Every structure is written in structure tokens, then in C-alpha cells.
Amino acid sequence: MKKPYGGIERKLSRWGWIFITPSLLFFSIFSFYPILNAAYTSFFRKKILSLKPPTFIGLKNYSYLLQSSDFWNSIRATFVFTVGTFIPLVVFSLLLAVLILSVRKGQKYLQLAYYAPAVLSSVVAAVIWLSIFDPRGIGNQWVNFFMNTPGIDHKWLASSFMVQFSTILVYFWKYIGYFVVIFIAGLSAIPGSLYEAARIDGASNWQSFWRITFPLLKPTVVLVSVMSMLQCLKTFSTQYLFVQAGSPQAPINVITLNIFNTGIRDHHIGRSSAMSIILFLIMLFFTWFQFKTSKADDVTY
Amino acid sequence: MSTIAIQPRTSRMISPVTILIYLILLGALIFTLIPIVFMFSASMMPSKDILKMPFRWIPRGFHWQNFAKAVAGNDGSYIFIRNFMNSMIVSGIVTLTTVILSAITGYGLAKFRFKGRNFVFLAIMATMMIPFEAIMIPLYMVATKFHLQNSYGGLTLPFLVNAFGVFMMRQYLLPFPDEFLDATRIDGAGELGIFWYVVLPNCAPAIATLSILTFRSQWDNLLWPLLIAQSEKMKTLPLYIVKFSAEKYTNEGAMMAVAVLASIPMLILFFTMSKYFVSGSAVFNSRKG
Numbered sequence: 001m002k003k004p005y006g007g008i009e010r011k012l013s014r015w016g017w018i019f020i021t022p023s024l025l026f027f028s029i030f031s032f033y034p035i036l037n038a039a040y041t042s043f044f045r046k047k048i049l050s051l052k053p054p055t056f057i058g059l060k061n062y063s064y065l066l067q068s069s070d071f072w073n074s075i076r077a078t079f080v081f082t083v084g085t086f087i088p089l090v091v092f093s094l095l096l097a098v099l100i101l102s103v104r105k106g107q108k109y110l111q112l113a114y115y116a117p118a119v120l121s122s123v124v125a126a127v128i129w130l131s132i133f134d135p136r137g138i139g140n141q142w143v144n145f146f147m148n149t150p151g152i153d154h155k156w157l158a159s160s161f162m163v164q165f166s167t168i169l170v171y172f173w174k175y176i177g178y179f180v181v182i183f184i185a186g187l188s189a190i191p192g193s194l195y196e197a198a199r200i201d202g203a204s205n206w207q208s209f210w211r212i213t214f215p216l217l218k219p220t221v222v223l224v225s226v227m228s229m230l231q232c233l234k235t236f237s238t239q240y241l242f243v244q245a246g247s248p249q250a251p252i253n254v255i256t257l258n259i260f261n262t263g264i265r266d267h268h269i270g271r272s273s274a275m276s277i278i279l280f281l282i283m284l285f286f287t288w289f290q291f292k293t294s295k296a297d298d299v300t301y
Numbered sequence: 302m303s304t305i306a307i308q309p310r311t312s313r314m315i316s317p318v319t320i321l322i323y324l325i326l327l328g329a330l331i332f333t334l335i336p337i338v339f340m341f342s343a344s345m346m347p348s349k350d351i352l353k354m355p356f357r358w359i360p361r362g363f364h365w366q367n368f369a370k371a372v373a374g375n376d377g378s379y380i381f382i383r384n385f386m387n388s389m390i391v392s393g394i395v396t397l398t399t400v401i402l403s404a405i406t407g408y409g410l411a412k413f414r415f416k417g418r419n420f421v422f423l424a425i426m427a428t429m430m431i432p433f434e435a436i437m438i439p440l441y442m443v444a445t446k447f448h449l450q451n452s453y454g455g456l457t458l459p460f461l462v463n464a465f466g467v468f469m470m471r472q473y474l475l476p477f478p479d480e481f482l483d484a485t486r487i488d489g490a491g492e493l494g495i496f497w498y499v500v501l502p503n504c505a506p507a508i509a510t511l512s513i514l515t516f517r518s519q520w521d522n523l524l525w526p527l528l529i530a531q532s533e534k535m536k537t538l539p540l541y542i543v544k545f546s547a548e549k550y551t552n553e554g555a556m557m558a559v560a561v562l563a564s565i566p567m568l569i570l571f572f573t574m575s576k577y578f579v580s581g582s583a584v585f586n587s588r589k590g
């Protein structure tokens with residue numbers, strides 16, 4: 001297929017272009033153009049529905065944001081949510097994956113059962129947990145039962161600490177099974193012969209986990225960490241529903257919620273575009289970071 | 302075929318470690334399943350039972366009024382049915398176009414050599430790094446300019462194909478034998494015919510996985526419909542849920558009934574096609590390959 005028959009080669013390359021053109025057009029209109037447009041709009045003072053032409057204000061939107069306590073609160077809320085969610089997610093899903101693979105029976109069923117919450121939509125998940133977190137709901141009942149503190153209201157949706165914890169819990173619940181499945185795929189790719197060799201050399205289970213599994217699984221750990229981090233940075237539904245249900249907004253005013261409110265409710269298109277670009281750059285950094293680390297750590301068995 | 306296996310009578314001791322492992326797995330199982338069980342039980346109870354102190358996990362009976370209320374809505378408008386159908390239509394259109402466009406593009410990138418192919422591939426992959434949340438405002442302005450609010454076009458257009466789908470189909474088609482394609486070419490098949498009759502049927506597992514991922518993500522989509530669908534008639538299910546839960550005097554039982562109804566299509570998909578559901582998550586792992 002190198003160059004022997006020029007005519008067919010040309011014809012085929014033309015067909016290649018024909019096949020990719022529709023998607024290329026799509027991505028140009030619905031991905032590249034909007035991100036450039038967001039970057040462009042972020043330099044303007046622009047109000048939606050306003051007849052006044054947008055005025056160019058340079059970096060003023062950015063400098064405004066950097067001085068706005070509301071924006072920094074969003075960064076804080078996003079950071080708390082992301083770190084508070086992805087670290088437990090990675091740790092517990094890895095632990096569960098290893099434990100599932102170590103038992104003899106029911107591996108498939110356990111995986112499916114852990115995966116079940118990921119099947120429900122995030123709006124449904126938020127609504128279920130809203131009921132559980134009701135002052136009279138089973139959240140309080142169970143916690144009071146286990147901590148032997150009858151009749152205490154833990155204010156799941158009211159106190160600023162608890163409402164942050166509640167959103168984290170919902171997300172953790174929804175995604176744990178998803179990451180267990182990814183870890184199991186990663187773990188299953190490690191050839192069993194390595195463990196047999198280690199066993200013959202007298203390694204304990206503990207040693208073979210830290211010496212074989214963990215180093216070889218590092219790319220998966222990095223992948224899962226970045227994936228869950230990116231996922232957490234984009235969280236919206238849970239926080240939106242909680243606020244709609246009457247929770248205080250400030251503690252869980254994550255950046256996506258802030259973009260939405262600034263742009264759509266308050267009509268500050270320029271400002272919310274600047275926020276979008278900042279979110280984009282943060283996520284771009286983590287994606288770049290992932291590619292860099294996963295390339296450096298590419299393992300061969 | 303059945304042979305009587307004579308078990309050696311070594312009463313195997315179950316080690317404490319094994320017990321501990323099972324306990325942890327069981328704890329995690331309770332944690333993941335309890336809220337789902339709660340949703341189902343609560344959907345069949347009158348609200349006063351749901352918030353009663355010891356929650357009773359097995360409902361006393363089937364309180365069908367919850368489901369009647371869920372479908373009729375608080376105002377008795379039955380808009381639920383329309384919103385449910387909207388979700389079906391939007392998810393269906395998006396899934397269909399995503400699968401076909403991803404397969405076509407993935408095939409073009411995997412099996413044809415042309416100048417700029419790698420650049421195009423990288424450009425498409427780059428769009429995976431653009432979060433929807435960062436471009437929703439410009440998209441919204443474009444949609445308003447073209448008067449696409451409250452239309453199926455507006456709801457579906459930004460999602461007709463996605464980079465992950467293209468990536469997945471390309472990876473799947475890379476090992477497809479070129480000789481086979483050349484043979485059909487020599488037999489006189491046209492390029493579109495080859496794609497439709499030869500390539501597409503051979504991608505069935507990848508198509509199933511991609512369909513489920515796409516359908517689920519659209520079924521779950523709250524943010525874009527929130528921007529684009531203001532009229533009750535064009536709202537999708539997630540918006541119905543938001544509205545239902547935000548209305549005052551909501552009854553908890555009816556809320557859970559709405560949640561159950563919204564989950565049923567996904568649960569059916571999950572139980573019939575769990576293999577593809579789960580492999581869809583694991584597919585990310587093969588991205589290095």
C-alpha cells in the first residue's frame with residue numbers, strides 16, 4: 001500500500017477526506033469556534049439581551065474576577081469538592097478492586113452492584129440523597145444509630161461544612177463503582193506469571209502488592225486520578241439541585257454554578273466567559289499533566 | 302456428564318483475613334445499594350411513612366398514588382409524559398448521529414492515508430479537553446441567534462458527535478485487515494457500500510458500547526437543556542425533576558416515584574446490556590493501545 005498505484009491511492013485519500021469532513025465541520029462549529037469565541041468575549045463588557053454593543057475592556061474581566069471574593073470562593077469550593085472527592089475515590093476504588101479480585105466468588109456480581117449508582121442519572125442521585133439528608137430522614141437516623149447520639153440533627157443540607165460534605169458523599173457514591181471497574185481492568189492486565197514468580201521467590205501478598213501491583217498499576221492510578229479530578233472540576237447537577245432545594249449557596253458555589261449564574265441569571269456574559277476560560281485552562285493543565293506523566297510511566301510487562 | 306466428586310474431608314479453615322475482606326466488600330455493597338433500595342421502597346410509601354423514625358424498608362403495600370402524582374405533576378398537567386418523550390427523542394437522535402458520525406470519522410482516520418491525517422486526529426482529540434461548561438455561553442448565544450431555543454434542533458445540535466466516540470471507533474478499526482477492504486474493492490464495491498455493509502456490521506460491540514455511553518450521557522444532561530429549554534413542553538426529564546423537587550409542598554413519595562420512572566430506561570439497558578455498560582467504563586483504559 002505504499003506508492004505502486006498512484007490513481008487508486010489518490011482516490012482513497014479523497015475518500016478519507018470525505019469520511020472525516022462532516023465531523024471536522026461539526027468540531028469546528030461546536031468546539032473550536034465556541035472556545036475562541038469565549039476567549040474573545042472575555043475581553044468585552046457584554047450583557048445578554050442588551051442592545052448596546054459590547055465594549056472592549058481588555059483584561060478588566062479577569063482583573064475583576066481576581067479581586068472578587070465571590071470568584072475566589074468558587075475556586076475554593078471547587079478545590080474543596082475536587083480534592084475531597086477524588087482522593088477518597090481513588091483510594092477506596094483501588095482498595096475495593098484489589099479486594100474483589102482476591103475473593104473467589106461473585107466478582108462479577110460485586111462489580112455490577114458497585115457500578116449500579118453510576119447507572120442512575122446525577123439528577124436522580126441528587127434527589128435520592130436530598131431525601132436521605134432530610135432532617136427526619138434516614139441519614140440522621142443511621143448516623144445517630146451508629147454514633148449513639150439519638151435525636152441529633154446533623155444539618156446535612158444546612159451547615160456550611162455539612163453541605164460540602166454531603167455533595168462530596170453523593171459524588172463519591174455515584175462514581176465509586178465506575179472507578180472500581182477501571183481499576184479491575186487495569187489489574188487484570190498484569191500477567192499472573194509475575195505473581196507466581198514472586199511467590200516462588202517467597203514474597204508475601206503484601207510484598208507482591210507493593211512491589212508488583214502498585215508499580216505496574218501506576219499508569220492506571222494516574223489515569224483514574226486525572227479522570228476523576230476533571231470530572232469533579234465539572235460538577236454541576238448535585239450542587240444545582242441542592243441549592244434549588246434550599247441549601248446555602250456559598251459553600252457549594254462551584255465554578256460551573258458560578259459561570260451559569262453569572263452568565264445566565266445576571267447576564268454578565270463577558271465576565272462568565274472569562275471564568276469559563278479560567279476553568280478551561282485549569283482543566284487543560286491537568287490533561288497535559290496526565291499525558292506527561294502517563295507517557296513517562298508507560299510500563300511494558 | 303455428572304461425576305460424583307469425592308471431596309477430601311479437609312475442613313478448610315476460613316482465615317480471619319478472608320472474613321475481613323468479605324466484611325469490607327459487604328459494607329461497600331450496603332453503601333452503594335441502600336440509596337437505590339431506599340428510592341424503590343420510598344416510591345411505594347405515603348410520605349409520612351418515609352420520614353418516620355425507624356424507616357421501614359419493606360413498604361406496607363403499593364401506594365400507587367405516588368406514581369399517579371409523579372406522572373400528573375403538581376398541577377395535573379401531565380407534562381411529565383411529554384418531558385419523558387423529549388428525553389427519549391433527544392437521547393435517541395444524539396445516539397444515532399453520534400454512532401454513525403463517529404464510525405464514519407473513525408473509519409476515515411483508521412483506514413485511509415492522506416496528508417494531514419495525524420493533524421486532524423490530534424485536532425479532534427484536542428476537543429476532548431474543552432469542557433462543555435467552558436463553551437456553553439457562546440453556544441447559548443449562537444443558539445439564541447438562530448432561534449433554536451425550545452426546539453429539538455437546539456437540544457441536540459451541540460452533541461451530534463463527540464471526540465471520544467471518534468477516538469473509540471478509530472482504535473477499534475485500526476486492526477481491521479486492509480487486505481479484506483482491498484478485496485471488496487476489487488470485487489467492485491463502492492466506498493460507501495464497503496463502509497455500510499462491511500465495516501459497520503463488524504463494529505457491533507464498539508457501537509453497542511458507544512450507544513450506551515451516549516444515551517446515558519444525554520439522559521443525564523441537565524446543563525444544556527436548562528439553558529435552551531424554557532417552555533414546559535420542550536423540557537427534558539432532568540428539568541422536570543428539578544422543577545418537581547423545587548416546588549413547595551412536594552411529597553417525598555411522589556418525588557421518589559419520579560426518580561424511579563426516570564431511572565427505568567437506564568435500568569432496563571443496564572440489566573440487558575451490562576456487559577457493554579461496564580466495558581464502556583473500562584474502554585478508557587485502552588487509550589494507550
